[in-house]
Amino acid sequence: MSTAPNGPPREAAAPQAAAPQAAAPQAGAPQKTDQPEVTQAQTSSKSDAKPKDEKAESSASAKLSGAEIKARAKAEKAARRAQVKASKDGAKGEAAVSSSPTPLGPSASEAKGNKAKGKQDGAAASGATAAGRIATSKGPVPAVITEPKVTIPECFSHLPMAKRIPITQADKDVHPTVLALGQQMATFAIDESIIRLKATLLAFKKVIESYNTPPGNTLARHLTPHVLNPQIDYLTACRPMCFSMGNAIRWLKLQVSKIDPDVPDQEAKKELCVSIDNFIQERISVADLVIAEKATDMIKDGDTILVFGRSNIVERALLHAHCDAGKKFAVTIVDDPYERKGQVLAKKLAAEGIKVTYSGDFGGLRWHAQRATKVLLGAESMFHNGAMYGKSGSCDLAIAAKELGLYIIVLCETINITERVATDSLTYNEIDPERSSAASFRLLYDTTPSAYLSVVVTELGSVQPTSVPDLLRKLEESN
Amino acid sequence: MAPPKGGYAPSLGKFLDTLKSRPVNASVESLISLLKRRQINGSEACAIATAHILLQVVAKDKWSDVNELLGRIQLVGKKLVASQPRELVIANIVRRVLGLIRDEASEDRNDNPSDSSPDHRDPMNSPLPPAASEASSPTRPVRPPGALAQLGSFARTQSMFNLLSDPDFTSPPWSNASTPGATPGIASGASTPLAHGQTTDVHAFRSEVIDGIEEIMDEIKQVDEQVQAISEIIIHPGDYILVHQPSRTVQKFLTRAASKRKFTVFLVVDPSTTSAADDAYAPFRKSMASSGSIVVTVMNVGLMAYMSKANKVILGARAITAKGGVIVDAGAAAIARAARAQGRAVVILGGVYKISSENKFQQEELIEWGDPSKYVNFADGAMVSQVKVKSAVSEFIPGGDIDTYITNLGAHTRDHLHTILTDHYKEEDMSFDIYGKGQR
Numbered sequence: 001m002s003t004a005p006n007g008p009p010r011e012a013a014a015p016q017a018a019a020p021q022a023a024a025p026q027a028g029a030p031q032k033t034d035q036p037e038v039t040q041a042q043t044s045s046k047s048d049a050k051p052k053d054e055k056a057e058s059s060a061s062a063k064l065s066g067a068e069i070k071a072r073a074k075a076e077k078a079a080r081r082a083q084v085k086a087s088k089d090g091a092k093g094e095a096a097v098s099s100s101p102t103p104l105g106p107s108a109s110e111a112k113g114n115k116a117k118g119k120q121d122g123a124a125a126s127g128a129t130a131a132g133r134i135a136t137s138k139g140p141v142p143a144v145i146t147e148p149k150v151t152i153p154e155c156f157s158h159l160p161m162a163k164r165i166p167i168t169q170a171d172k173d174v175h176p177t178v179l180a181l182g183q184q185m186a187t188f189a190i191d192e193s194i195i196r197l198k199a200t201l202l203a204f205k206k207v208i209e210s211y212n213t214p215p216g217n218t219l220a221r222h223l224t225p226h227v228l229n230p231q232i233d234y235l236t237a238c239r240p241m242c243f244s245m246g247n248a249i250r251w252l253k254l255q256v257s258k259i260d261p262d263v264p265d266q267e268a269k270k271e272l273c274v275s276i277d278n279f280i281q282e283r284i285s286v287a288d289l290v291i292a293e294k295a296t297d298m299i300k301d302g303d304t305i306l307v308f309g310r311s312n313i314v315e316r317a318l319l320h321a322h323c324d325a326g327k328k329f330a331v332t333i334v335d336d337p338y339e340r341k342g343q344v345l346a347k348k349l350a351a352e353g354i355k356v357t358y359s360g361d362f363g364g365l366r367w368h369a370q371r372a373t374k375v376l377l378g379a380e381s382m383f384h385n386g387a388m389y390g391k392s393g394s395c396d397l398a399i400a401a402k403e404l405g406l407y408i409i410v411l412c413e414t415i416n417i418t419e420r421v422a423t424d425s426l427t428y429n430e431i432d433p434e435r436s437s438a439a440s441f442r443l444l445y446d447t448t449p450s451a452y453l454s455v456v457v458t459e460l461g462s463v464q465p466t467s468v469p470d471l472l473r474k475l476e477e478s479n
Numbered sequence: 480m481a482p483p484k485g486g487y488a489p490s491l492g493k494f495l496d497t498l499k500s501r502p503v504n505a506s507v508e509s510l511i512s513l514l515k516r517r518q519i520n521g522s523e524a525c526a527i528a529t530a531h532i533l534l535q536v537v538a539k540d541k542w543s544d545v546n547e548l549l550g551r552i553q554l555v556g557k558k559l560v561a562s563q564p565r566e567l568v569i570a571n572i573v574r575r576v577l578g579l580i581r582d583e584a585s586e587d588r589n590d591n592p593s594d595s596s597p598d599h600r601d602p603m604n605s606p607l608p609p610a611a612s613e614a615s616s617p618t619r620p621v622r623p624p625g626a627l628a629q630l631g632s633f634a635r636t637q638s639m640f641n642l643l644s645d646p647d648f649t650s651p652p653w654s655n656a657s658t659p660g661a662t663p664g665i666a667s668g669a670s671t672p673l674a675h676g677q678t679t680d681v682h683a684f685r686s687e688v689i690d691g692i693e694e695i696m697d698e699i700k701q702v703d704e705q706v707q708a709i710s711e712i713i714i715h716p717g718d719y720i721l722v723h724q725p726s727r728t729v730q731k732f733l734t735r736a737a738s739k740r741k742f743t744v745f746l747v748v749d750p751s752t753t754s755a756a757d758d759a760y761a762p763f764r765k766s767m768a769s770s771g772s773i774v775v776t777v778m779n780v781g782l783m784a785y786m787s788k789a790n791k792v793i794l795g796a797r798a799i800t801a802k803g804g805v806i807v808d809a810g811a812a813a814i815a816r817a818a819r820a821q822g823r824a825v826v827i828l829g830g831v832y833k834i835s836s837e838n839k840f841q842q843e844e845l846i847e848w849g850d851p852s853k854y855v856n857f858a859d860g861a862m863v864s865q866v867k868v869k870s871a872v873s874e875f876i877p878g879g880d881i882d883t884y885i886t887n888l889g890a891h892t893r894d895h896l897h898t899i900l901t902d903h904y905k906e907e908d909m910s911f912d913i914y915g916k917g918q919r
Contacts, residue, residue, distance in 0.1 A: 153743070153773065153775045155719070155743070155788055335854070336780055336781075337750035337751060337780060337854055338750055338778055338779070338780070340854065343854075343855065343859075343862060346862060346866045347861045347862060347865075347866070350861065350862075350865035350866050351861070351865070355867075356865065356866045356867065357866070357867040357868075357869060358855065358862070358866045358867065358868045358869070359868075359869045359870065359871075360750075360751075360853055360854025360855065360868070360870055361750055361751075361780050361809065361810055361854070361870075361871075362780045362781065362809075362810050362812075362813040363809025363810050363846075363870065363871030363872070363874055364809060364846045364848070364869065364871035364874050365812065365813050366812060366816075366874075367846055367871070367874075368869070392779050392780075392781050392784055393779065393780050393781025394781065395781060395783035395784070395817070396780070396781035396782065396783050396813045396816070396817050397781070399783065399816055399817060399820050400813065400816060403816070424787035425783060425784035425785075425786075425787060426784065426787055426788060429784065432778075435778045439764075439776055440748075440775075440776040440777075440778050441775050441776060441777055441778065442777070442778040442779055443779055443784045443785075445784070446781055446783050446784035447784075448783075
């Protein structure tokens with residue numbers, strides 16, 4: 001992987017993606033270690049508030065190296081942003097906090113109690129000072145300096161972009177598991193729509209488990225606005241939410257609101273956790289299995305399958321077809337040279353004995369397409385008009401394949417289907433924060449019109465791309 | 480692309496420097512190896528090198544009549560083409576020179592029809608004096624002075640006389656100033672054979688051909704300037720222009736337009752050189768910024784996402800085939816395809832010398848596969864041992880994906896290309912199978 005310029009950080013974190021629970025304590029650890037500093041900063045800010053702190057900072061800045069100053073400037077900027085945000089949230093959260101000094105109950109660590117108190121005497125101030133502290137004392141998170149000034153061309157200014165928010169600047173109500181998850185999303189360690197969804201649901205399960213309804217409230221009314229929403233806001237700030245997450249969160253909120261106020265807390269929480277588990281089981285795990293099987297049915301002996309980059313579901317389908325169904329086929333991987341995840345797939349497939357051809361970019365795309373018989377694409381999402389939201393480049397591949405009359409198969413779990421409509425790639429998209437700076441720009445996704453797709457394979461059935469809305473109706477009926 | 484200046488890596492400049500001091504055959508062999516190793520790379524460099532080597536062949540080689548010279552050029556041409564068959568401009572230049580020789584020869588025949596030339600010349604053309612083999616001027620590799628010196632003053636005046644008496648003869652239609660409509664083959668029998676009573680000698684003929692080759696070189700050098708002139712017609716204020724790894728021609732085209740109006744350029748860079756690419760286009764970016772236009776470096780390979788925004792796609796051609804297909808840097812074909820899918824105009828820039836009469840190629844034959852280590856490290860054992868890695872250097876865009884071709888002669892449509900071809904090449908040269916196995 002030494003060829004990939006940005007490979008190592010993402011690659012290294014990839015295994016964690018599969019098991020977010022395992023990742024959570026890991027990321028929780030550094031948080032604990034820097035906790036004393038935070039408390040320290042807060043106590044000092046309690047008494048003499050800002051002026052002194054500023055003085056201290058300015059005197060310290062004289063001794064700082066250029067890089068540190070940069071880091072600090074960035075931290076301060078982020079702090080200001082957080083301040084604005086906190087003041088907004090503050091108004092909302094005030095009632096809850098005043099009624100319950102320790103909103104997260106006994107299971108929550110002491111640190112959280114501290115945090116909550118800090119908030120009462122001005123979360124904004126403490127947030128800012130904490131950030132300053134961490135930056136100067138090489139805190140674990142702000143050490144990662146991203147491009148300080150990102151200038152996005154005017155014509156793309158409407159598109160969202162993931163950003164790394166130092167853990168210390170997150171809303172104090174954010175659960176540690178979610179904090180870790182947010183970092184993983186912001187750094188693209190967890191990237192694919194369906195994996196982000198799964199990780200989010202598992203993290204929310206943890207949030208619910210550690211939740212206790214404060215006296216005088218009911219779970220159904222309190223959980224969503226005061227506990228879930230801050231988590232969601234934080235995650236959205238870390239990285240724009242994908243459509244599947246939107247769908248699932250809507251579902252989860254519905255489940256919460258359905259809970260009978262008379263049901264005891266423990267029982268209600270258990271019920272919610274069980275239904276999250278079922279949801280993951282049904283909509284993700286089993287769905288993937290069913291899709292892999294259906295895709296396998298479409299692969300015939302002697303086929304050459306053209307794929308783009310690495311998509312989890314496509315990889316599963318190919319491995320299933322080869323290992324379990326014993327199909328004999330070859331695979332051509334056309335990769336995105338900026339991500340190079342196709343190499344991971346290439347190695348996995350080759351290790352299983354599948355004949356693999358790899359092309360690092362779109363050079364000679366037509367040549368590759370001519371030698372292929374079918375195209376397998378993994379969708380990030382499907383729009384209501386049958387267009388596919390996929391990794392940037394999927395559309396170009398689909399056009400080249402369609403020109404040659406290839407059969408283009410899209411694999412997509414129904415949870416990824418959205419009711420929105422997109423006619424071009426700039427309606428919904430995301431800017432790559434790593435490669436977008438003053439000098440360069442990169443979009444992460446594109447939209448493939450339904451005309452370039454042949455069939456969409458979901459766990460509810462394989463349909464024409466334009467019949468995607470029927471799947472949604474089917475889902476509604478079954479619920 | 481090109482090896483660094485200075486350094487020991489051979490390059491076009493170094494090759495041209497050695498030309499004068501080496502025998503022709505050694506130069507030809509050296510050029511062949513440079514082409515094979517892709518150390519002379521890019522269509523313009525290949526064209527210039529080919530023109531220079533053919534000039535050497537004309538100037539230094541022993542030949543006694545036109546047919547011998549034609550045969551010699553054809554042989555050298557075949558060798559050069561075989562060493563880099565994907566670079567169609569090499570064949571183009573060879574054919575241009577062949578056509579040039581034929582033109583001059585027929586002109587000669589008209590000048591003195593009585594003494595049918597070849598036999599007559601034979602005795603005169605004693606082996607070339609060794610003086611011819613030394614040295615063209617070091618900076619601008621013009622006609623070797625040796626050859627010039629050999630021309631008697633008489634011969635020179637005679638050629639000057641021709642130049643004055645009938646411009647059609649000596650200024651070939653492809654010379655830069657001419658209009659596209661200029662008739663090329665006019666020499667054949669157009670002028671009444673006036674018996675001058677002077678015997679055209681080989682030296683005069685030689686110098687005519689050398690002049691012609693130099694004009695071809697000048698034409699290649701002036702392409703950028705002449706293509707630039709059209710930029711304002713193509714680019715409008717506020718446009719979004721998408722370019723793929725712009726060549727110097729494309730860069731100049733854009734900067735010229737930027738001097739008059741403001742627009743946005745989506746610059747698609749070579750993904751394998753993410754950091755170094757910034758350097759390659761830094762001057763371009765700077766000059767664009769100074770005139771107020773915006774350059775956005777796009778780090779995507781799939782450009783469909785940008786097509787709803789982009790107004791036009793401008794691509795530099797490596798070569799243009801007779802049917803309108805274009806050979807471009809790898810990755811550009813996907814862009815052209817996306818542009819067509821979205822209904823955006825695709826504009827191709829390139830000199831007339833890039834238009835090739837070659838038709839027999841299948842699309843996929845024109846893909847040049849290159850170094851697979853571009854994306855996959857050779858140290859990566861799992862990839863190297865089990866996976867077949869393909870990496871294209873150049874590829875082909877079918878003519879159907881292209882709207883306009885802009886050359887130094889102006890803007891053309893696909894259907895117009897064959898007229899340009901017939902203007903610039905002789906029928907017999909176009910049908911000459913330069914790709915056949917050369918008898919070495």
